[in-house]
Amino acid sequence: MRMDKQDLKNIIECFLFVTNEPIPIDRIARFFNVKEKPVKDIIYELKEEYNENNRGLLLIEVANGFQVATKPQYGKWVRNFFRLPKKIKLTKPTIETLSIIAFNQPIVKAEIEDIRGVEVRMILANLLEHDLIKIVGRKETIGRPLLYGTTDKFLKAFGLKDLSMLPKIEEIEEIFDDFGATA
Amino acid sequence: MYQVNLNVFKGPFDLLLYLIKKQEVDIYDISISEITDEYLTHLNKIETLDLNELSRFLVIAAILIQIKSKALLPEKEKNELEIEEEETESELSRKLANYKKYQEITKILEQYKEDNEEIYTKLHQEEEKELDLESLKLKDLIVAFSEIIKEFSQKEDVLEVRGEEISLLDKIEEINEIVSKRENVRFSEIFARCRSKMELIVAFLALLELIRRKKVRAFQKEHFSEIWLSSA
Incomplete structure (x- = not known):
């Protein structure tokens, strides 16, 4: 051929x-x-x-x-x-939780809750159901809690080529440092 | 400006303050009583009192006293509680700053999501032609079940277990457990473990109930083929 x-x-x-x-x-x-x-x-x-x-x-x-x-x-x-359903709308707390997982994966629930300061059980269930996150394993600590990570569907939903396309956390930190200096 | 005349320093009073603040002159070497004594003699000597001059002297002298008394006092030791409080406070502000970061990222991600909202790709083709309950009518299930009953009756070595009551609730639980443990379960498998006609019927009713409650989904890959069950 x-x-x-x-x-x-x-x-x-x-x-x-x-x-x-x-x-x-x-x-x-x-x-x-x-x-x-x-x-x-x-x-x-x-x-x-x-x-x-x-x-x-x-x-x-x-x-x-x-x-x-x-x-x-x-x-x-x-x-x-095609009478397609509107794409799932994600609430702010959901995207927030998702971003914490995206940047810190693999991460356990307690660590997410430590950052957000509130319970995330329902949000995690919701994200799992929509295939935006998945269970990637268990952390070898007391209670062997589940570890969460993001999926390809997450990348697609946000139009990301890969995880490196996420906004850089250092850049965000810099912005904050600038604010801190002037405050 | 009033000129001081000490062993360690001679010159304008405000310059002395400046030097102390810059730590070029040690406050310990300065005797404030000496300065004030000298100033009082100075005041007695002059004939006209300049109020501006006087108040400037007072301000500078007061600042010097404050600096010196601070230097003389032992440094207050922080008690544990205060230290702890400070730590929780810094911990809190650290957490808050950290959380703020994610709030910023959330804003960016929300924008990403919006930008991608209306991009469509090829729709998922049904790779496995599943006919779910909408097309799999109750009649289909009954037909399948009657086959099972027929087979059962033809078996010679049937053990009729009498007196044993099989509760519908138990059966519902049993089937639910079987189906939820595995991905797909054959329709016939549910009945293979039944030992009496009564149990078969109870199992069938339990299955219908589970389908009605949407706990179990019945489907077949093509018409007239094996019916499969999966947890919904």
């Missing part, structure tokens, strides 16, 4: 269109038995083309992978046409 670069690009585009879940670069590279770099270059080219051409779709990079998606400005049309 001979294929040139254009073919490869088109095939990758097919994959990114058909998939339900973001596809990681290394999976595509392994499939074609090529290095990751050329695959990455092709995907970024595709991404660029989607951006340049006035189309309804774009290429998103979330949860350590790539996928074709609708542009946000047309989202409500898609939602209405």
Whole structure:
């Protein structure tokens, strides 16, 4: 099966269109038995083309992978046409708890409660139910409490490529230090 | 400005204060009584009293006395309670600052979420064609159950256990436990352990009740295939 670069690009585009879940670069590279770099270059080219051409779709990079998606400005049309439910609304305390988990994972409930100063049992249950967090193990201390971590669904919901895309905690700290100095 | 004339310092009084504050002159070396004695003699000598000058002297002298008395007093030792209080206070403010950080991050994440709200990807295709109870009608369950009853009646070595009452509640609990322990359980498995027709019927009723309460979900991968149960 001979294929040139254009073919490869088109095939990758097919994959990114058909998939339900973001596809990681290394999976595509392994499939074609090529290095990751050329695959990455092709995907970024595709991404660029989607951006340049006035189309309804774009290429998103979330949860350590790539996928074709609708542009946000047309989202409500898609939602209405397919009668999709509105995406889950998360309350402030829920996002707060989620951010504590995201930055400190793996983390046990007591540690989250120590930071938030209030009980988080119900919030954790809610987050687990929505697949935004998962149990990643048990801490080897008294009572062997459960350890929590975030999921790929969390990354997707917040449009994050990976955990390193979270706002940097040092940056936030700096802002606070500046406030502290002037206060 | 009034000029002081001491062994360690000669010059304007306000300069003395400045030097002490800058710790270039040691307050221990300064005798305040000497200064005041000298000043009083000075006051007696002059004919016109300059009130401004006088009040400036008083202010500086008062500050000197305060500095000196502070230096002479032994440093008050903090008692444990005070130390503890301070610690909890700093612990509290540390926690608060820490928590504030996450509140800031929460704001950013809320924005991220909003930006991503209306991006849609390919919808999940049903990989496993599950027909759940909506399409799996009660009739289907009854048909499946009648098969089981028929099989049961055909068995020769049936042991009829009489007098034993099987409570519906116990059976509900039993089935619920079996189903919740494993991902999928065959419909027939629930009945395989029954030893009498009565128990079969009770088990069937218990299963229907669990489905009605939405504790158990019945589904099949395709029409007329094995019915599976899973905890809902």
